[in-house]
Amino acid sequence: MFESVRARLTLWYVGVLALVLIAFSIAVYALHAAILYDSLDTELGATLEETSSSFIQEMKTGAKEETASKDVLNEYSSPRQAAAIFSSEGKIIAEDPAQGDVHASLPDMSLVPPVEAELYTLPQGKPAEDRRVAIKRVEIPMTGKAYIIVITQAFDVVNRELRLFGFILSLVVLAALLLAGAGGWFLARRSLAPVVEMTRRAHRISAENLDERLPLTNPHDELGTLASTFNELLARLDDSFKQQRRFMADASHELRTPLSVMRTATDVTLGQDGRNETEYREALEIIDEQTRRLTRIVEDMFALARADSSSRALHFHDFRLDELIAETARAAEVLAGNKGVKVELGKLSATHYHGDEGLLRQMLMNLLDNAIKHTPAGGTIHIGLEKQPSRYIIIVADTGAGIPVEAQARIFDRFYRVDKARSRAGATEGGGGAGLGLAIARGIAEAHHGRLELQRSDSTGSVFAVWLPNRE
Structure with a gap:
């Protein structure tokens, strides 16, 4: 199922979103729980202060401690909270019946500091039955006698609200993931639609x-x-x-x-x-x-x-490029002499080269043969070598009639001849060319990572240039 890119994209999208939503939900849940517990403590503290003030006022009127304690407990008793009043020695004076055995789990009352309220969490066996306890020591100004007032409230309401909040939060996250999965699948499908079309077209x-x-x-x-x-x-x-x-x-x-x-x-x-x-x-x-x-x-x-073919089919070795050019020029002089054409050799300096000597000789011979064929009697062919830091440039120039402009773009095409009628007539007589000479020459140059180009061709003649990389 997850072999397709669409499914993997959707899975990654939903997975990352799930991690983000879960982390966010945990943070929201923890923040909400902290707010609820803080609200519980605030409510307990307020009730404790009110109860303490009422008890002190009752005692100031001269009422007995048992009567004052019961009156105060009846006044501030609620279904959610329970209260108890102890003597400074820890003896129970009065308590709310809903208090149960809370006092049994309370700390030593004699250790409760004066004035300041203390908050405790008392486990009652089950987390849902845990209670929050607020304790405060108060003194009656007229008698100087101290009492300890205790207010408790169970966590069950807060826990129920947190469970409901967690359940709703889980539903929201699940719904968001389902919607994200469906949306991610749709978006991935729509985004990859061009790929499907390209695949269909490519087939x-x-x-x-x-x-x-x-x-x-x-x-x-x-x-x-x-x-x-x-x-x-x-x-x-x-x-x-x-x-x-x-x-x-x-x-x-x-x-x-x-x-x-x-x-x-x-x-x-x-x-x-x-x-x-x-x-x-x-x-x-x-x-x-x-x-x-x-x-x-x-x-x-x-x-x-x-x-x-690749360079592996070539036979590379080191040789003198200047000597190869001179030897090829001398061989071409025989053909040129029969036609009354002169071959001039430019100044050559000692040049070492690494390449296929046989193919380069054929390239030069093809260029010279092409120049001889298209140079009239009395004309001149010049071949020279220019050495530059990164390359060698071999120039073959003739004084022929030039190549027509419309044919210059195709002279390196295989089997292409400028004058097909003349070439075919020569072919039937055993002469003429097949239109492969320049194509072969360019292929040999490119096989050596160089290039062959027609630099110029007009009524004064044509100039071909071969660029070969200098590997020295």
Whole structure:
């Protein structure tokens, strides 16, 4: 029953309230009891003073002590109180019949101090029969004789009132707890209603409808923050699934093109008799070119998978980053030279780095290959390294025609090509790219906790920058 948050909240609420109400009730009960007992003592004291004054007045008239005592007791006798008058030696002169054997439990009357009244509680066997006793010694001015006056009152009235008060107080506390429990349950249910709705909505969300979102009643409270965070997670998952679907579709399309070319070349070659050696050789060359293209696509996809995986899939070690840049630039000079493009290497200082050397080499080669493809003959490509206290910056700049503004936001998307028609034409001839080079380069940079960005691209050329963290 108490497994739900609603039940636990209600239980905690009622439990804390019960502790507060019980403590408050005990305090109120104790205060009320103190007031009642104090009122009882005040009433006893007033009766004692009146009885003492009346007895002294009676004795001043010359009346006998027995007569004066009985007259005073008859005057102040009441159902709640009883009185008795003793001599200074403790001998009973007169007593109220309702007094019973109270005098047997009284202290030694000879020890009662003069003038001052004393209050005692005398147990009579049961708490309900306990009595409160007020005792006072008085002296008759004319004779100098002393007497002791005793007034008693039972606790039964006070005890009955306290029992009734305690019973009413218990009912009030119980009713308050029941109302608090019902109210707490209602408030908890109402407060957790958004959670129930979020749970119901979340159960409906699957890979097919990741565009659904949890409702936001109040985006600024804790539940709203939770829903917003969950919606952000759904948005990221939605983007990832869309990217995965797009990647699978693009990969299938890229793989289908060379396979179609190979299938066509094979069907044509095998479908006609009397082929000479030259025709067979041309068909095999086409198949070889498309096989190489398939190999490049598969290798690029494997590189993407490594870059997307955790750092545990990478092979980190220490190496010279400046030497890696110089070696890659020299390798790119061969490709650039065939196209009439010059590769310039900036000034490099000795730079030690800890990372995956093979992947970083591929990242640099992809950037240089992209620059070579889009730089016309006679153009220049510049690669350099800038060392800063917290990072390294690798710059690859070309003097090509630049990237159209509308395409700059998507150049790092997988299988995206600025000129798809030209790329596909090149693909059928064994050249061109699959649109994975820049995506792989960015993935490798991010796998090293860095980033790759297009800094500038206009009619004068494009500038790419790689930021890598400096761990020295």
